[in-house]
Amino acid sequence: xxxxxxxxxxxxxxxxxxxxxxxxxxxxxxxxxxxDAIAPRIEGLVRRRTxxxxxxxxxxxQTFERIHRARGTFxxxxxxxxxxxxxxxxLCLDLGAQGWRERPxxxxxxxxxxxxxxxxxxxxxxxxxxxRIATARETLGRLVxxxxxxxxxxxxxxELVRVEGFSMAVAAENLGVTLPSLKMSVFRGAAALRDxxxxxxxxxxxxxxxxxEKEQLRGIT
Amino acid sequence: xxxLERRNRILASIGxxxxxxxxxxxxxxxxxxxxxVLGALTLFWVEGGLRATGRPPSLVAWTSLxxxxxxGVGMWFLFTRTRSGHRRGWSVxxxxxxxxxxxxxxxxxxxxxxxxxxxxxxTRPGYRCFAMSVATGGILLFALLLAWRRLDPMSPAATxxxxxxxxxxxxxxxxxxxxxVSYLPHLLVxxxxxxxxxxxxxxxxxxxxxxxxxxxxxx
Numbered sequence: 001x002x003x004x005x006x007x008x009x010x011x012x013x014x015x016x017x018x019x020x021x022x023x024x025x026x027x028x029x030x031x032x033x034x035x036d037a038i039a040p041r042i043e044g045l046v047r048r049r050t051x052x053x054x055x056x057x058x059x060x061x062q063t064f065e066r067i068h069r070a071r072g073t074f075x076x077x078x079x080x081x082x083x084x085x086x087x088x089x090x091l092c093l094d095l096g097a098q099g100w101r102e103r104p105x106x107x108x109x110x111x112x113x114x115x116x117x118x119x120x121x122x123x124x125x126x127x128x129x130x131x132r133i134a135t136a137r138e139t140l141g142r143l144v145x146x147x148x149x150x151x152x153x154x155x156x157x158x159e160l161v162r163v164e165g166f167s168m169a170v171a172a173e174n175l176g177v178t179l180p181s182l183k184m185s186v187f188r189g190a191a192a193l194r195d196x197x198x199x200x201x202x203x204x205x206x207x208x209x210x211x212x213e214k215e216q217l218r219g220i221t
Numbered sequence: 222x223x224x225l226e227r228r229n230r231i232l233a234s235i236g237x238x239x240x241x242x243x244x245x246x247x248x249x250x251x252x253x254x255x256x257x258v259l260g261a262l263t264l265f266w267v268e269g270g271l272r273a274t275g276r277p278p279s280l281v282a283w284t285s286l287x288x289x290x291x292x293g294v295g296m297w298f299l300f301t302r303t304r305s306g307h308r309r310g311w312s313v314x315x316x317x318x319x320x321x322x323x324x325x326x327x328x329x330x331x332x333x334x335x336x337x338x339x340x341x342x343x344t345r346p347g348y349r350c351f352a353m354s355v356a357t358g359g360i361l362l363f364a365l366l367l368a369w370r371r372l373d374p375m376s377p378a379a380t381x382x383x384x385x386x387x388x389x390x391x392x393x394x395x396x397x398x399x400x401x402v403s404y405l406p407h408l409l410v411x412x413x414x415x416x417x418x419x420x421x422x423x424x425x426x427x428x429x430x431x432x433x434x435x436x437x438x439x440x
Contacts, residue, residue: 026242031235035228043224061231066374066433068235072246073372078306086307086375173303176310176376 013037013081020080024071035064038081041164042088048159049092059095063088082166082174089156139197146196153177154189161186250368257364258391261357265395268353276401280336287328288397292390295321299383299390308376308383318386322416325393326408333403342404350400350411358385358392358419366423366430373431381427382420389416 016037022030039060046059066087067080074080147155153175160171161182172182241249271281298317302308309317333339365384373380393412400411 024243026244028236032228032232035231039224039228057227061227061234064231065235065238068238069240069433070372070374072241072243073369074243075302075306078302078304080306082305082307083375090375170305173305173307173310176307176379178310178312 013079016080017078020067020071020074020078021076024074024076031068034067034080038084039064041081042084045085045088045159045164046092055095059088059091062091066091079170082170085160085164086174142197143193146193149196150189150192154185154192157182157185158189158193162190246372253364253368257361260360260364261392261395264357264360265353265399269399271398272401274401276338277336280332280338281398284329284332284397285394287332288325288394291321291324291328292394295390296387299387308373308379311379311382314379314383314386317383318390318416318420321390322393322413325397326405326413329397329403329408329412330405336403338401339403339405342402342407345402345404345407347402347407347409347411350396350402350407351415353399354389354392354396354412354415355418357395358388358415359422361388361391362419362423362426366426369431371431371433373427374433377431378424378428380431382424384427385423386416386420388423389419392416392419 016034019030019034019037023034042063043056043060046056046063050056050059063084067084074083147158150158156175157171160166160174161168166174168182168186169179172179175182177185295317298309299314308314330339362385365388366381369380369384393416396412402408402411
């Protein structure tokens with residue numbers, strides 16, 4: 001399975017952009033197409049910020065309602081997914097979904113929690129070959145903790161570029177930062193994740209990271 | 222199934238929310254913006270309009286030409302959006318506001334110096350220009366905010382600030398035709414301060430006025 005981070009601009013985006021263009025022109029029949037094309041990815045973005053099903057539901061619904069209200073302002077040729085992500089992210093903040101730092105509902109402290117049950121771990125798991133998840137569970141836990149420790153701009157940059165597969169330029173526009181700044185965030189974030197995982201592995205004295213683990217880390221970071 | 226239920230609910234809910242399509246919205250926005258421009262021009266002409274008295278016509282022409290270029294470039298960055306449809310980031314908006322202002326002040330002061338008009342002018346501290354700038358720019362800003370009311374779900378404060386700065390730059394262009402003073406403190410008080418004020422007002426008002434209303438939590 002290819003890591004999500006390597007996903008090229010898929011046909012979904014083209015379909016979504018065309019549907020949004022038609023919808024902005026007043027073609028109501030294009031909305032269901034738009035919904036089907038982008039709803040799962042919006043839900044994924046929201047799910048990484050909160051695990052409360054009713055809140056996820058509410059944010060996804062409000063995202064589409066806002067897209068609908070502002071459809072007349074959509075510029076032909078723009079990227080509707082980038083647009084939708086920014087709206088959803090704003091809504092997450094407005095509605096108190098505290099992003100990656102939100103703690104599990106069960107009151108876990110996030111240090112030794114079960115990585116597999118964590119929304120961040122689930123997100124990271126999307127970019128890891130499914131067959132390797134079991135053996136990489138511990139590494140993943142360290143990665144999750146390291147990710148949580150990153151400054152928010154680096155988290156957002158890595159999420160858009162490495163998890164969602166946006167180009168650097170589109171991600172920079174989405175986050176309202178300059179391209180060099182975005183590149184620096186991605187680079188520093190990735191380096192911090194790599195260092196955190198590798199450093200944590202060293203003191204055990206048993207072994208360094210295996211080739212498979214290194215390859216896995218390269219895929220993630 | 223939950224997601225199917227949600228899909229149906231969303232499809233039903235958007236049918237109840239009025240949302241003008243692109244062409245209708247563009248027409249409405251064009252009317253509002255044109256009204257704002259005409260309102261600002263009317264106020265400008267009521268207050269005396271182009272005043273070339275006390276300065277050579279060539280100076281008026283040169284300063285206006287330069288100011289138009291700086292304002293035009295600034296407005297382009299402030300009012301247009303990126304290729305992916307986002308408002309430009311705060312740093313770019315700030316640069317698009319500050320750079321034309323600095324260029325305008327240097328250009329105006331430099332030309333005034335060449336024509337011996339940059340000397341102190343105690344009777345014109347800049348308050349009249351300040352009031353005129355805020356009034357004309359305020360009309361433009363109000364029209365822009367009204368045209369985009371409840372239509373920015375992404376960055377309403379940045380959009381408001383961009384509109385405020387753009388309106389301020391537009392008014393600076395008008396005031397440039399009105400005011401013969403090139404004394405630096407006068408330029409700062411009467412011509413530059415209103416732009417900053419309008420940008421700040423645009424950000425504060427835009428945050429509330431441009432954002433898409435959030436409905437209550439779903440039942």
